[in-house]
Amino acid sequence: MILLPIPKGTDRGQSMHVLVYTSNLIYSVWNGRSYQLGFFPVHTNFTSLPFWCNKTFATIPPLQEDDEAPLLYSEPVIPKQKEEFTSSFAGSPIFSLQKSSANYWINDCMNMKRNIVNENLGVLPINMKKIKSRKKVREPRFCFKTMSDVDVLDDGYKWRKYGQKVVKNTQHPRSYYRCTQDNCRVKKRVERLAEDSRMVITTYEGRHIHSPSHDEEDSQASSQFKNFFW
DNA sequence: CGAGTTTGACCTGCGC
């Protein structure tokens, strides 16, 4: 299970796109209650497709500066065919820009499926044997697309910028951040969508080994779910 | 002075 904080400053009614390639369900957890934001169909045998969640937060109160951040909650699911991902990513505005990144994600998904299948069944499906695996195992990643004036959204964690790069065919640079917590190797990338500069794309990579660095008045909701934070 | 940012150089993987 994965929990991800929704950045503060997210307004009610604001469209928020979420791509969760490891999940088939997305919830927002608010004050101990969860609100399903979207899902995509699950086929047979741990199979599913990635999707864009394009729901508004109509049932969630607007988030103010002093509010605790609600969480995105999702359940893992496993892809069936590499081709499914390739075709699904083709229509995505993000992945049309970053084909190589999409390929990384696809391979990550396939590796994940292979691992889970091995865990559950102890058997590697024949068709999975044909899929080449990358030498470097990448951490699972989440990609948020939010409409915001500020590039770096407050997600409860403390980040240090370690690089900035101009991406080809885009007018906005991509920034690279690392979590400042010792021994925590979580990274995130922040960039603006080329087609719509109002949209901020935030990509998280890896799992936090600690709770968010909130102030002393940590919320109940935060502590309730702290074991599941990224 | 320490923490965080900037930015050019360097490294690495992918596609041809």
Add this chain to the structure above:
DNA sequence: GCGCAGGTCAAACTCG
């Protein structure tokens, strides 16, 4: 093998 583009490093710089 080579070139390109993305990702990372690290020294210099800024700011509180």
